[in-house]
Amino acid sequence: MSSFNRRTLIVALASLPLGACNFTPVYGPGGSGRVIRNQIRVAAPDTRLEFELVARLEDRLGIGSAYDLSYALDTSQRNIAIDEAENIDRINVVGSLAFTVTEAATGRVVETGDVSSFTAYATTASPVATASARRDAEDRLAVVLADQLVSRLIAGAPGWS
Numbered sequence: 001m002s003s004f005n006r007r008t009l010i011v012a013l014a015s016l017p018l019g020a021c022n023f024t025p026v027y028g029p030g031g032s033g034r035v036i037r038n039q040i041r042v043a044a045p046d047t048r049l050e051f052e053l054v055a056r057l058e059d060r061l062g063i064g065s066a067y068d069l070s071y072a073l074d075t076s077q078r079n080i081a082i083d084e085a086e087n088i089d090r091i092n093v094v095g096s097l098a099f100t101v102t103e104a105a106t107g108r109v110v111e112t113g114d115v116s117s118f119t120a121y122a123t124t125a126s127p128v129a130t131a132s133a134r135r136d137a138e139d140r141l142a143v144v145l146a147d148q149l150v151s152r153l154i155a156g157a158p159g160w161s
Helices: 002-020 032-036 048-061 127-159
Strands: 040-042 067-082 088-103 109-122
Touching: 032 127, 040 048, 048 067, 048 127, 067 127, 088 127, 109 127
Parallel strands: 040 067
Antiparallel strands: 067 088, 088 109
């Protein structure tokens, strides 16, 4: 019973600094997540990978019309593991996403920047399995880039007004 009281005390003490640093939940009242939720229209995708990116962004942000989000997605592949027979066993898919958010009514740029990340996949003797693994890695990359972008937008949204 006494260890339960110590745990309660530790949790209570650990949460004290959050109250003193103007901590506001992102999706709470007045949080920056609410500023951008259902307010951003993402540019239409041109490729399958951009479609995955836009789908994730719309899932996280909703669809709105107050701001326009344009982007440029760039990907490349790098061989990272080669076996003794000189076969490529593992490949990194590297991606970068440059973005610009503009206010729809005025055309004023409210935020610009870029995010980047990578994923990897293993090759096999089967071309079909390797193609499937590559596609999965690209899909995971789109999700990672979209999530990083949403985090950047949430962090920057309070300064948009």
